[in-house]
Amino acid sequence: MLKINNLYAHYGNIEALHGVSLEVGNKDIVALIGSNGAGKTTLLRAISSLVTRNGEICYNGENIEKQSPRYIAKAGLLHVPEGRHVFPGLTVQQNLEVGSVSWRGIKNASVAEDLERVFSLFPRLEERRKQYAWSLSGGEQQMLAIGRAIMGRPKLLMLDEPSMGLAPKVIDELFVKILEINSMGVPILLVEQNALLAMEVSQKVYILEGGRIVLQGDSKDIINDARVKEAYLGKL
C-alpha cells in the first residue's frame, strides 16, 4: 500500500537520502533501523512532506510526492514525531481532541467514540484525562502522542523512536500497545534505535546507513544475520 521508490531528500544543499526504496504492506509492522544520523527521521519527514523530497511515494497507487503535509495527513498517513510534541499546556483530553478525525473531513465522526477507543487502549490516559500534558511521565506522554494519532483513525502510523528515554518496563508496556494497534488493522512504519526490539515486533526490517538502505528482509532472518548482530545488537 505504501511504496517508496528512489526517494531523495534535502536540507538546503545537503542531501540526506540518496535513492531510498521501501514498502509497507497492509498489515505490516515494518522496522527502520540504523545508527544516529542515518536518515531514519528524514525518511518519515519525507513521507509526511516535511522536508524537500523527490522520488516516488505511492500510497494505494497514487503518487503523493508532490502533495502537502495536510493532504498526506488527511489521507490517513499519520506521523508521531520523535520527542512526542504533545501540547504541554493542554489537558490529556484536549490533546486527544486536537487529533480528532473531524479535520480529515470524515462524515459522522464521533469524537466521543474515538476518545473511548483511545481510553480503552490506554486506560492510564483516561485516569489522567484532566491533567495537563506537562505533568505526565515520559511513557504517558508517548502514549498521549500515539493516542492523539489514533484519534485521527490512521491508515498508516509512522512512529519515530517511541522508546526514546523510557525505562525498559515502560518500553515493554508501550510495545504491547503498539502490537495491539497493529492487530486492529493499522500498518506501522517504526523507526527505532533499539534494533533488537524493533526486529522482534516487526515482520520486515530495513537498515538505513548514510541515507541508503544497506540491508532489508524478513526480521526473523535479519535478526540472525552475523553482520547485523555485530553492528546493531552487540551494543545492547
Ligand code: ATP
Ligand atoms: P537519529 O537517530 O540521530 O535521530 P536519524 O537516522 O533519524 O538519526 P536524521 O535525523 O534523519 O537521522 O538525519 C539524517 C542526516 O540529515 C544527518 O546527517 C543530519 O545531520 C542531517 N539533518 C537532519 N536534520 C537536518 C536539518 N534540519 N538541517 C540540516 N541537516 C539535517
